Amino acid sequence: MKFFWVRFVINSNYFMKRFIAGIFLLCFLFATPAFSQKNTPASRPAMQVKQKIYTTLDGLTDSSGIAVADAERMIALPLLIQDAKKYNYSISSYQFMYMKKGVTEDEQTGKVTPVTSAVSNIFKTTPLSPIWIKSIQEQVKPGDELFFFDIIVKDAAGKLHYAPTLRLIVKG
Numbered sequence: 001m002k003f004f005w006v007r008f009v010i011n012s013n014y015f016m017k018r019f020i021a022g023i024f025l026l027c028f029l030f031a032t033p034a035f036s037q038k039n040t041p042a043s044r045p046a047m048q049v050k051q052k053i054y055t056t057l058d059g060l061t062d063s064s065g066i067a068v069a070d071a072e073r074m075i076a077l078p079l080l081i082q083d084a085k086k087y088n089y090s091i092s093s094y095q096f097m098y099m100k101k102g103v104t105e106d107e108q109t110g111k112v113t114p115v116t117s118a119v120s121n122i123f124k125t126t127p128l129s130p131i132w133i134k135s136i137q138e139q140v141k142p143g144d145e146l147f148f149f150d151i152i153v154k155d156a157a158g159k160l161h162y163a164p165t166l167r168l169i170v171k172g
Contacts, residue, residue: 051084053082053083054082054163054164055081055163055166056166057080058077060074060168065171068170071136071144072137075128075133076133079091079127079148079166081163087156089153089155089163090154091151091152092153093122094122094150094151095149096149097119097149098119098144098145099147101114101142101144102114102116102117141170143172144169147165147168148165148167150162151163151166
């Protein structure tokens, strides 16, 4: 029994020394690259300034309030994506959601409660398809929302970018 205890103490000291040496080695390996590279202004790559992209529909931007007659007219117009230099981006795809406000009546109590329903689809061309345009023009009323989102555009180099969303709220 005494022999086993001596052997265990000797082996545990050996493993402890190896463990501590391994920790020092890891610290040295992680610390060396941080101190070996200088980050001078001459060695940094030049940063490219991204152009701010704007999403408009007949000149209106996000969260604009429009009249019913304007909504009926504007839904048939093309979506326009531009930057500050008035460069037009080509649309790769976008999603459109029409949120309708309405009411429902409980048959037993006669209580009327407001409800919202939404229809949505993904589109590759602008303006929307003729069936969507006709349907929205017939149904639009105050409180409805026209929401363009997940707009993906291509620049002149063919790179894809996300454009900002466009939410138009129909006012009375």
